[in-house]
Amino acid sequence: MATSRGATLLGPDKLELREYPIPDIPADGGLLKVEMGGVCGTDVKYLHGKLKVDYPIILGHEILGRIEKLGKNAAAIHHVKEGDRVILKGALGCGRCDDCRRNNQRFCRQRTNYGGRTKCDTPPHLFGGFADYLYLAPDVLCTKVSESLSAEAAALVGSVMANGFQWAIRRGGVKMGDYVLIQGPGQQGLSCTFASKHAGAAKIFVSGIGRDMPRLELAKKFGATRIINVEQEDVVEVVRKETNGQLCDVVIDVSGNPNAILKSVDCLHRQSTMVLGGLTGDTTVTPMLMDKLVWNEIKLQGCFTADNDATDAALRIIEETKFPVEQMVSHVFPLKDIEHCIRSIGGEVPGTFPTKALINPAIG
Ligand SMILES: [Zn+2]
Numbered sequence: 001m002a003t004s005r006g007a008t009l010l011g012p013d014k015l016e017l018r019e020y021p022i023p024d025i026p027a028d029g030g031l032l033k034v035e036m037g038g039v040c041g042t043d044v045k046y047l048h049g050k051l052k053v054d055y056p057i058i059l060g061h062e063i064l065g066r067i068e069k070l071g072k073n074a075a076a077i078h079h080v081k082e083g084d085r086v087i088l089k090g091a092l093g094c095g096r097c098d099d100c101r102r103n104n105q106r107f108c109r110q111r112t113n114y115g116g117r118t119k120c121d122t123p124p125h126l127f128g129g130f131a132d133y134l135y136l137a138p139d140v141l142c143t144k145v146s147e148s149l150s151a152e153a154a155a156l157v158g159s160v161m162a163n164g165f166q167w168a169i170r171r172g173g174v175k176m177g178d179y180v181l182i183q184g185p186g187q188q189g190l191s192c193t194f195a196s197k198h199a200g201a202a203k204i205f206v207s208g209i210g211r212d213m214p215r216l217e218l219a220k221k222f223g224a225t226r227i228i229n230v231e232q233e234d235v236v237e238v239v240r241k242e243t244n245g246q247l248c249d250v251v252i253d254v255s256g257n258p259n260a261i262l263k264s265v266d267c268l269h270r271q272s273t274m275v276l277g278g279l280t281g282d283t284t285v286t287p288m289l290m291d292k293l294v295w296n297e298i299k300l301q302g303c304f305t306a307d308n309d310a311t312d313a314a315l316r317i318i319e320e321t322k323f324p325v326e327q328m329v330s331h332v333f334p335l336k337d338i339e340h341c342i343r344s345i346g347g348e349v350p351g352t353f354p355t356k357a358l359i360n361p362a363i364g
């Protein structure tokens with residue numbers, strides 16, 4: 001264990017597996033052996049240079065690992081010990097920037113940001129989850145997870161599942177008895193479905209296109225009461241019929257598709273909420289009859305990742321219900337295939353279209 005591989009992004013479309021020395025661990029730092037790294041659409045955007053970052057960075061921001069080593073003060077900082085299994089989600093903010101002063105540490109630019117903003121060119125280098133090891137920075141938040149969860153399930157908790165809770169419940173306000181439409185049956189759509197079900201939604205509609213059929217079938221297991229293939233049915237008509245014209249209390253768009261977003265407005269009743277979690281792209285304009293939002297007092301709510309404590313809510317529900325969230329994991333790739341994996345998530349590899357892919361560095 002003298003070195004660790006790290007999937008290093010040197011610039012747009014320049015991804016290399018590089019070797020880094022295992023860093024010296026200071027009193028307040030630690031070392032994590034990566035068990036599983038989740039790959040998501042954001043990684044596709046990083047790979048292609050669609051997000052502004054200072055290179056080089058090691059990719060991988062959805063992280064499950066085991067504590068390999070702790071500096072002498074680190075156990076007290078993180079409330080963990082060597083050998084513990086943890087997910088890493090979020091980090092403390094600097095406490096002084098405008099976002100931190102508004103209690104929005106999530107947006108703080110100065111905190112450690114694995115697989116994104118924190119550069120890897122100087123020691124301790126290991127600031128990304130697509131690696132054998134990762135440096136445990138003092139400001140990072142560790143959440144201990146039980147050994148009873150499969151690695152595939154545990155890897156989803158701090159990222160995908162926490163987002164579902166945040167977007168559907170905290171931002172969308174889904175509550176008992178609601179009618180909910182989720183547009184897009186990918187990983188985020190499935191986790192929003194799961195969260196809505198546990199919030200007590202009466203009916204949950206999940207829509208997708210023809211090639212999404214396996215995902216739509218999976219959505220039923222996560223709590224969908226009615227799936228809609230928009231290539232065969234009109235989503236507005238289905239929602240109108242199934243709700244006896246009452247329409248939805250909350251629509252969550254995770255498709256990032258302008259046409260789906262337009263339809264979403266027509267599926268909402270007065271004073272309801274439209275949650276936008278999907279990205280349409282830097283240059284895509286979504287033309288919308290804004291008066292519909294005005295007349296009907298519809299609330300438009302954007303969503304970007306999740307609050308630090310959303311992980312706890314997701315973890316508790318999953319541990320209590322033992323619901324097999326890992327059903328959404330369709331692919332596990334070795335670290336050496338990281339670029340292939342990211343490209344397949346981006347739909348660039350014919351015949352491979354993962355619902356959710358993970359990287360397991362132990363298998364190669
Ligand atoms: Zn992600």
Ligand SMILES: [Zn+2]
Pocket residue numbers: 093094095096097098099100105108109110
């Ligand atoms: Zn800050």
